[in-house]
Amino acid sequence: MISFTLVTLLASNAALAAPLEPRKDQTQIQSRTSNTRVGNLCLAAGGENNSQLILKSCADKDAGARAIDSHIVLSTGGLAEVDLGEHSDSFVYVRGDVNEPAQGNRTFRPANVEGYVRFQTLDWQCLTVDGLLPGPAKLRMTPCQVPSVMQDFMLI
Numbered sequence: 001m002i003s004f005t006l007v008t009l010l011a012s013n014a015a016l017a018a019p020l021e022p023r024k025d026q027t028q029i030q031s032r033t034s035n036t037r038v039g040n041l042c043l044a045a046g047g048e049n050n051s052q053l054i055l056k057s058c059a060d061k062d063a064g065a066r067a068i069d070s071h072i073v074l075s076t077g078g079l080a081e082v083d084l085g086e087h088s089d090s091f092v093y094v095r096g097d098v099n100e101p102a103q104g105n106r107t108f109r110p111a112n113v114e115g116y117v118r119f120q121t122l123d124w125q126c127l128t129v130d131g132l133l134p135g136p137a138k139l140r141m142t143p144c145q146v147p148s149v150m151q152d153f154m155l156i
Contacts, residue, residue: 029065029072030058031129031137032116032152041129041137043153045076045094053080053092055129055137058156067110067117067155081106082121082141092127092139116152120144126151 029043042063046054053072056063064075072080078094083106108119108127119127126144128151129137142151 028058028063028156029067029117030154030156031055032149032154042156043072043074043080043139045074045078050074050076050078051094053094053139055139067108067119070107070109072108072119080108082108082125092141113152116154118144118151119153127153 031041040058041055042058042060043065044054044056044060044063046052046056053074062075065080066073074080074094076094078096079100080092081095082092106121108121111118111120121141124144125141126148128140128142128148130140130150142148144151
């Protein structure tokens with residue numbers, strides 16, 4: 001009886017010492033890069049009429065986005081999609097109607113890369129942060145075959 005009580009006590013203490021699991025309802029998608037211009041920036045809607053996917057300070061209340069199925073859903077209620085133009089010129093815009101059917105290569109599918117998230121389209125283009133040069137950090141599409149930490153994001 002004493003050994004059973006001791007085992008139970010040790011097991012309960014081990015459970016208390018275990019690290020907490022991350023939140024299941026992650027509401028921000030942060031750039032992985034540590035560059036000061038890009039670090040601590042999260043995906044958000046911005047531009048004219050919140051029509052483009054941009055990077056904002058994670059402290060901004062509007063910098064909320066979730067990865068749901070094959071979509072990046074923003075706190076503003078919009079859905080991020082790739083423009084249908086050439087990928088060299090393509091940008092990511094925000095569609096207002098989340099209930100509209102997905103349109104092929106325009107949507108993202110999250111992929112797990114060493115504990116980070118990579119957002120790629122069905123035609124293997126990846127969402128990438130372009131912020132190493134002077135000026136504001138921007139989002140663009142690049143081929144996923146190009147290995148880059150700039151393509152990886154964290155769910156926080």
